[in-house]
Amino acid sequence: MNFEWIGTGAYWRGSFSAMGGPCEILFDGIDESLARRVCNLARAEATRIEHKYSRYRDDSELTRINHSHGRAVTVDAETAQLLDYAERCYRLSQGKFDISSGVLRRIWRFDGSDKIPDAASITTTLAHVGWDKLLWRNPVLILPADMELDFGGIGKEYAVDRCAMLCRRECDAGVLINYGGDIYISGPRRGDQPWIIAIDDPYATGKHGTQTLTLHKGGVATSGDARRFLLRDGIRYSHILDPLTGWPVRDAPRSVTVVAQSCLEAGMLATFAMLQGANAENFLREQNVPHKCIR
């Protein structure tokens, strides 16, 4: 873990790698030793969640489920809660948010190229997609062979919120948790000052922020194709796949940022908005959530 004092912002910043990306935690208004201790706890929690729900680890709980070959598996309470949540999101999105849709990524590779899969492979792959094809009766899960689950859109946000709970328990400082753009702010900075978050510009990714959000408390999540897309015949295909069609959502914003009570909620609202395509802004307005869309 790297730990440093950011003089220009007057806060402690702990950073580490977890869940496939850079993670940082900013602490305002507490001393170094406490900030270090809390940061270490948060890192341990993020690492625990990563190890448990990583698709890439042979020993993860998710791998155990994905390698069950159609046999019934019994899951622990935490996994059961995540599956319940995933099912709820599936229902609320009428099937558009689906944790079994990850296999579509085997044929869709959003590498900025123009390689679009053919219709036959899309149809074949869709046969292995769909929450309604598996059986989930807490605590027993039967996942058909050739299907896979992944907690993309849930796992990282869940880790942010869990680490936020941990920080709140350990200290009363203003803490900002940022795990690869999924953010939770536990409270204002010293002097009741808000935190200022820059939103990545999809047209100049990673270079500077186009817009900023000021926030005292809450979760922030961004869904976008700033870094992941396909470009063919002038059509930009976002990385958001519609599991009902097997195709990327058309006319989705480049990026949707949502502010909500928790990072989980913000992340899911942003994903839902992306799945709305051209209707994303209307959807967010109807939901009456603070948001920023970049097209």
Next chain:
Amino acid sequence: MQLDERSSLRSALAAASCGLLGISPALASADTPDNFQVDSALLYYAEKDRVKVAEFSGIFTQTLGEDETISLSPTIDSITGASPTGATSTDKTQTFGTNDTTPANTLPVKHFIDHRFAASVSWQRPIDRLTKTVLGAEGSAEHDYTSLGINASIARDFDNRLTTLGAGASADFDTVLPASGIVPQGLAPLGVSTNTVTAFSTPAEPVFKQVNNGVVAHTVTSASGTIIGGGSTSSGGLDSIYIPHQSRGKEVIDGHIGLTRVINRRTLMQFNYGLGISTGYLTDPYKIISMIDGTSGETVGYITEQRPQNRLRQTLYWETVVHLPEDVIHLSYRYFWDDWGIRSHTVDVHYDFELGHGFYIEPQARYYTQTAADFYHHSLIDGASLPDYASADYRLAQMTSYTYGVKLAMPLGQDGELSARASYMKQTGISHPADAIGVQTTQDLYPGLRAMIFQIGISFKL
């Protein structure tokens, strides 16, 4: 997606998220809930050939809520040994009563045993996010001294919490009742031999008469002839003429304001100003002063000491803490002055060497120097007019002390610490002042002090 429940989607998601976070398993934790903290220490202080103190102290802190704590701190002291009386050594045996003699060329001391019990309670609570208050009360009792006090303080963060301003006040009410049961009159001659005792018949105010060679009256009688006070030379000890049944009070009011400022990522600085007023009986009832012959320098008698009834104390304090990448340096300076003429400087530095795995070693050095009180006299000349106030207490003399120590600490469980500290203190003053007369020039008029301090501390959370 064609949602039937558009408006309720957000609340449904919020409920689902809350459910997931609320029911999910207990958070990973590196420590147990910190709702009860124990800090305790055993201290042994030993002056060479003088006072020895064994002390137990503890702080028990219960967390009541967010930022709100209540703590109880008991202290038990056991003090034994010998304390200088204020009389100087001479080249002859000195007699302070039939059973109390001091050999030639030896500092007169008084042996004593005392126990002190003290307890304080402190309640800290926040007013808002930036403001904290502390209310406290304390009491202590020794067989000849009791003290009761209250205190309050407030601290508020400013400037994005980079600056903290604090202020506080305390009031203490003390009562002195010497072992004899009676408070001695100030600047009153002591009986030094079994010479004639002359009775007086002054009702209210005691009268002292130096008959010859330091011999004085030892009883005070009322107009009706009843003895209402006095001391018997046959009882031995440091008897003096006294007014009976008088315990005496002392009130101490203190206030302070302080500023703590984060200078940069590594440096914290603190400034404090304190103002204190003491009124009442500030004299030490056990201290005496040698009366010497103005020519030979020989001791001819003793009188009790007498200090002013008021004392105004002021303090300026500066501290800085520097966090190096691993280690921490603490440096502080304190300037003290009062209207008794005492000015003191204290410089203290300690350095935490982190040894890894929670172990650290902390060397410490401290320098202290003070000027004498205006009314400090190592002795007074017999026959000369007495000053209004006089004391030969070594603590009011010009002096310098150095303390060197080292502390070693190791972790104890998840949140505990076990530490041991050893310090050596050396105090020196003016042993051969320019105004020494006759045989006084052969004597050490400020014998100084050396002491060792050992402390074992333990702290943990329950």
